[in-house]
Amino acid sequence: MSRAGHPKFLHPLTGTSASLLQATVERLAPLTTPDRTLVVTGAAHVAAVARQLTGLPEENILVEPSPRDSCAAIALAAAVIAARDPNAVMGSFAADHLIRDPDSWVRTVQEAVRGAEQGMLMTVGITPTRPETGYGYLETGEDTDGSPWRQVAEFKEKPGAEVAEAYVRSGRHLWNASMFVWRVDVFLAELARQQPALHAGVVAIAAAWGTPEQDEVLGAIWPTLPKISVDYAVMEGAATAGRVATVPGDFGWNDVGDFHTLGDVLPADDAGNVVLGTDAKPGVLLRDSSNLVVVPQSGRLVAVLGLQDLIVVDTPDAVLVCPRDRAQDVKALVDELKERGEEGYV
Amino acid sequence: MSRAGHPKFLHPLTGTSASLLQATVERLAPLTTPDRTLVVTGAAHVAAVARQLTGLPEENILVEPSPRDSCAAIALAAAVIAARDPNAVMGSFAADHLIRDPDSWVRTVQEAVRGAEQGMLMTVGITPTRPETGYGYLETGEDTDGSPWRQVAEFKEKPGAEVAEAYVRSGRHLWNASMFVWRVDVFLAELARQQPALHAGVVAIAAAWGTPEQDEVLGAIWPTLPKISVDYAVMEGAATAGRVATVPGDFGWNDVGDFHTLGDVLPADDAGNVVLGTDAKPGVLLRDSSNLVVVPQSGRLVAVLGLQDLIVVDTPDAVLVCPRDRAQDVKALVDELKERGEEGYV
Structure with missing residues (x-):
């Protein structure tokens, strides 16, 4: 089912007739409005996304001219949001994840929003239920006094079986579900510090957004952006600098790997x-x-x-x-x- | 109304609630099916196009990663069509034209299809009603014996007022409405002859179409394609080589310039x-x-x-x-x- 022409997120793999994408947007209903919901997608899937998400304004569907990994996609959204509201808090969520308990997920994200408002780059960490070798992990540090989130000391790549077992035993490791919540100004400042070229590129694109030059500027700059994941490009360095925290969540998360x-x-x-x-x-x-x-x-x-x-x-x-x-x-x-x-x- | 975010073709400038784009597709109904109707559009407008043309399969909406003028857009469509059916006859029509008499337009295009089947690159020429300086002109040659079309000797750029008057007096000049009809194999051969790099590029993109590499290949090759109009790139040289003919039409054409x-x-x-x-x-x-x-x-x-x-x-x-x-x-x-x-x- 998950072919090139129609990837996983467009399919009704949710137990209802909703696609994973539609379920992802529906899950956001208690947190935001369609006006403030953006989707970033590849050229091959825009038409399907526009038809599945009929409630989303057309200008909220951002098209990647070519695949340039997660940092460019997320940074583009951050820059476009910042042009509308420089102090906005932004959450970034993959469209191909299943969540068994959406209410619990909403509460977790609301905790993350509070951390974001205070200037942290927040992630949602999943309490591991098995020594999974298919996911990356977040190594957490000390509990922050009285706050519901924990400092993230380090991002860990997918481990081998033994290391994964040690992680689960440690009690300090969470699955990295690649869910991010931050103030766009904080994220863009961190992007400027670690990835100045990528930062300059998306800011220039955002400045042309909605003008007659939008496609021209996007098409000229996008292919020059570094192809790198947001974890490598921004989050690991930010964690080292003590700027990343996580809210541990337990809401039946699944990335629909198989x-x-x-x-x-x-x-x-x-x-x-x-x-x-x-x-x-x-x-x-x-x-x-x-x-x-x-x-x-x-x-x-x-x-x-x-x-x-x-x-x-x-x-x-x-x-x-x-x-x-x-x-x-x-x-x-x-x-x-x-x-x-x-x-x-x- | 015709702003960057929402250009002319998305607006209901037709006297009904249909947009110019919708009217353009509706006009094609006697000639083809939605399965064989493709739209090429820029990244900024693909979501709106997908929502306005609900009958079109998603894979028939081709996204330009950046604006590269009409030759790249038309050649991409030709190559994608050729991959499905190498001998198909293809018509190319702008989405922002008004046509007062659609039945007459259909008959004119059907004449053009007959010329295309015989291996000509066909255009539709508009019998001028005034010495318009805002359009390009087609200078026609001898009437082809017994056939309803005329050889095109030369493509003429937008003229000054005096030249425009001479064109209208001559009886041999038609407005160039940029409507083209040809066999995709004939067009691609002419493209290969005159624009080998552009030809190689779109053929490589078409080969990856519908595969997991589609967006990757499109994003890599598209920015390298020459930015040139199909008139300059292909049609003028083809006319010189005696390969272009036109069917004069009189169906109340208007390009909705104002x-x-x-x-x-x-x-x-x-x-x-x-x-x-x-x-x-x-x-x-x-x-x-x-x-x-x-x-x-x-x-x-x-x-x-x-x-x-x-x-x-x-x-x-x-x-x-x-x-x-x-x-x-x-x-x-x-x-x-x-x-x-x-x-x-x-």
Whole structure:
């Protein structure tokens, strides 16, 4: 389902008919308004984003002329927001994450906003539930007296299995969910300090925003911006300088890395079967089966008899069947398709 | 109304609630299907385009990462179409033209399609009704025996007043409406001959289209493409080589250069008043007035008493009033606003 033309965030992987993107924006409703909600997306997906988020003003959909990693995308949004309101507090959230308890998530972000108002670069850290090697970690320092957040001492890359176990045992490590909350003036000052070229570039683009020169300036400057993640470019250095703090959260976070974890997050029936896009017709027919993750997306009936712990994905031009514990190896399949030149399926 | 954020083609300047863009696509209905209709647009407008053209598949909305003039835009569309169907006949039409007689326009384009199928690069030429100095002209050669089209000998730039009068007298000159019809293989071959770098670039982009590398390849190659109009880059040289022909058309063409000409094209009431966006509330109140062009776009009532030959445009943040024969000087006003740093109104 998550092909080049239609990536994960555009799909209804939420247990309802909402796409991950739509669910992300809906989750923000208690915190902000559509007027103050911006989306940054690649040229290939703008049309789909504009159609899925009908409540968003068109000028709030920012188009990256080419992929230049997260720092350029987030910095562009920060500069455009700063041009509207120089003291605004901005939150940055990926559109392909699932959150089981949105109310708890809102409370966590509200705590982060309070830290941001005081001038900290805030992150949301996830209390780890297992020694996951697929995520980065935040190493926290001392509890700040009386405040609900903790100083972030260091950003840690994805660890090996042993290190991950040590992290979880330490009680001081949180998963880095790449959720950021900061005052735009504070973030842009930190960007200017660590990445002056990137800062100058996005400020120049923001100055042309909404003028007849917008596309011209964006097209000229964007390709020159450094291609770097915001973690490397800004957050690690800011943590060293003591400017990053985190609010630990526990709201059933999942980055929808694969269908197996998706099956763990979404509501299952009595037999433990999870069906995605439940309103798809003609739907699914499951007999004597349990712990399945079934994704009917082709308009065909999907029938399963007498099987356990499988993933079944049916799309118009491909069917995937695999054990749930092999879900992570789907990427290897994709690589093999690429090697065979079957780019149409990738 | 036609500001940077919302250019002319997105506005309902058609006498109905349809925007110029929507009217352009509707006009194509007898000739093609939404599946075979592509739009090329700048990053700043893709969200609006996607929302106005709800019937168009998302993958048919092509985004220019930056403005690189008409040749790159048209060549990109040609290459993407050729990847789907190498022998397709393609028509290229601006989205900001008004056409009073769509049925006659369809018949003219159908004639052009026949010429295109025989391997000619076809244009649609407009029989001039006045010695217009604001348009380019096509100088036609001999009538082709028995065929409804004429050879194009030369493309002529916007002339001075005397030259324009000579053109109209000659009977051999047509307005260049920048409407093109050709087989994509013929156009791409001519592009390869005259603009090999541009040809290689769009072919490489089209090869990555729909793959995970689409935005990456588009973003890398697009800024390197020559910034040149399709007239200069391809059509003039092709005309010299005897490969361009034109079908003269007479269907009430107007490029919506200003509100005065718009008033001439759209249906007027008995007093000669033209109101644009007639379904806007609370609308207009005209007494003892005639030959007005009134554009109510702010939600306010627009009332005019005892005046003739004026243009009145009311938008949420600006009101414009001027005589119809000064409509072309609005651009000078815009330049003055720019000089005064009032970019928000431009």
